[in-house]
Amino acid sequence: MTDERNAPADTTAGEVRLALDGLADPAAAERSRRFFKTGPGEYGEGDEFLGLRVPQTRAVVRRFRTLPIGQARVLLDSPVHEHRLAGLLILVDRFGRDRDARDRIVACYLDALRCGRVNNWDLVDASADRIVGEWVRDNPAEAGLLTELVDDPDLWRRRAGLLASFAFIRHGTAEPTLTLVARVLDDRRDLIQKAAGWMLREVGKRVDRDALVRFLDARAAAMGRTALSYATEHLDAAERARLRALR
Numbered sequence: 278m279t280d281e282r283n284a285p286a287d288t289t290a291g292e293v294r295l296a297l298d299g300l301a302d303p304a305a306a307e308r309s310r311r312f313f314k315t316g317p318g319e320y321g322e323g324d325e326f327l328g329l330r331v332p333q334t335r336a337v338v339r340r341f342r343t344l345p346i347g348q349a350r351v352l353l354d355s356p357v358h359e360h361r362l363a364g365l366l367i368l369v370d371r372f373g374r375d376r377d378a379r380d381r382i383v384a385c386y387l388d389a390l391r392c393g394r395v396n397n398w399d400l401v402d403a404s405a406d407r408i409v410g411e412w413v414r415d416n417p418a419e420a421g422l423l424t425e426l427v428d429d430p431d432l433w434r435r436r437a438g439l440l441a442s443f444a445f446i447r448h449g450t451a452e453p454t455l456t457l458v459a460r461v462l463d464d465r466r467d468l469i470q471k472a473a474g475w476m477l478r479e480v481g482k483r484v485d486r487d488a489l490v491r492f493l494d495a496r497a498a499a500m501g502r503t504a505l506s507y508a509t510e511h512l513d514a515a516e517r518a519r520l521r522a523l524r
Contacts, residue, residue, distance in 0.1 A: 288341055293352060293363055296337045297334065297359050303328060307328070309326040321396075331362075338370065342367060349371075350385050350389060352364030353394040354394060361400060365386075365404040366404075368404065368408060369404055372407065372412075379412055383408060386404065386408050395433055396433050398436065401433055401437045406444045409444075410443060413444070414444050414445060423441055423442060423457055424456075425438070432466060435461060436468055439476055449483075455480065455492050457476075458473045458492075462500055470501045474507025480492075482511050497521070
């Protein structure tokens with residue numbers, strides 16, 4: 278099928294933008310603007326949307342997976358949400374199949390993150406663990422990067438640090454997540470609460486239920502209601518009620 282063919286290596290960001298723009302749906306774009314909270318004072322204020330569904334964006338990404346890293350970075354400077362998502366998904370794909378390019382991809386990603394271009398929860402969640410998390414796993418001396426990110430007051434950098442720890446969870450290690458979550462317990466922003474609770478829940482489900490319960494026994498009283506609720510979702514009713522009562 279034509280959509281599955283890789284574009285030439287000299288493809289530009291402009292060609293990717295044109296492919297995405299050709300799928301625009303104004304009615305869906307309006308729904309996306311509401312869903313991703315783009316109004317004044319909201320976390321996605323000013324973001325622009327084409328109205329693409331994620332599978333549509335992924336189909337375009339498959340066509341342009343050979344896009345050079347520098348051109349993916351150009352996509353990340355676009356004001357259009359789907360352009361940035363495509364750039365991130367191209368970097369994720371390249372990171373997974375090209376070990377020689379990993380350091381350059383991480384540098385590109387961190388530059389975009391620090392410049393405020395990875396700036397909504399879906400963008401962070403689609404990329405942080407697959408790029409930053411996996412890179413830190415392969416480079417233990419760089420573990421301080423995750424601490425640096427979660428200690429940053431910026432919403433998206435902090436969420437990226439938390440979500441990056443999912444790479445460790447997938448490989449059966451709980452401690453990085455537990456350490457990072459403990460550093461953000463006083464952050465009551467909804468998107469940090471949900472990220473922290475989600476990562477704790479995954480620790481309990483995938484790695485070590487007892488380690489999760491010990492963490493919650495020690496810290497539930499200091500946790501926000503949302504984080505604690507997310508973290509205990511998979512526990513049995515009695516355990517869930519006991520831990521939530523500690524708050």
